[in-house]
Amino acid sequence: MPHQTSPVRDQLKAVGLRITAPRVAVLEWLAGHPHSTADQVAAGVRDVLGSVSTQTVYDVLGACANADLVRRVEPAGHPARFETRTGDNHHHLVCRVCGRAEDVDCVHGAAPCLEPSNTAGFVVEEAEVVFWGLCPACSTTHHEKEGSA
Numbered sequence: 001m002p003h004q005t006s007p008v009r010d011q012l013k014a015v016g017l018r019i020t021a022p023r024v025a026v027l028e029w030l031a032g033h034p035h036s037t038a039d040q041v042a043a044g045v046r047d048v049l050g051s052v053s054t055q056t057v058y059d060v061l062g063a064c065a066n067a068d069l070v071r072r073v074e075p076a077g078h079p080a081r082f083e084t085r086t087g088d089n090h091h092h093l094v095c096r097v098c099g100r101a102e103d104v105d106c107v108h109g110a111a112p113c114l115e116p117s118n119t120a121g122f123v124v125e126e127a128e129v130v131f132w133g134l135c136p137a138c139s140t141t142h143h144e145k146e147g148s149a
Contacts, residue, residue, distance in 0.1 A: 079099070
């Protein structure tokens with residue numbers, strides 16, 4: 001029986017990566033759960049495939065990030081997050097308390113959407129911006145605590 005075609009299988013093939021069950025499962029799960037940590041991806045993939053090692057998930061995420069199928073987002077002080085939205089130079093909102101991350105489109109113009117005052121000879125290819133604050137749930141909790149103090 002021939003393998004069914006799917007967007008994920010086509011993406012893997014297009015970048016020259018072998019089509020394996022863990023790769024397909026990671027990319028499909030991550031597409032529906034952006035900004036997940038590697039451990040969250042591993043747990044989600046185990047629900048689909050059964051037994052799969054955390055190391056296998058890390059390897060898949062690394063290979064897919066190197067092939068630009070996955071973007072690794074590393075907010076300071078929080079575990080790395082992964083998403084399948086790549087190539088558009090979008091930014092992120094990150095909650096200081098719980099680490100929740102949300103996409104925010106580029107602030108102005110095309111990539112890079114921020115122009116440094118001095119490039120020091122660098123050829124700028126991308127701007128990465130993280131907006132820090134409190135998500136709605138943490139903001140509500142924070143304001144409730146202030147009110148009771």
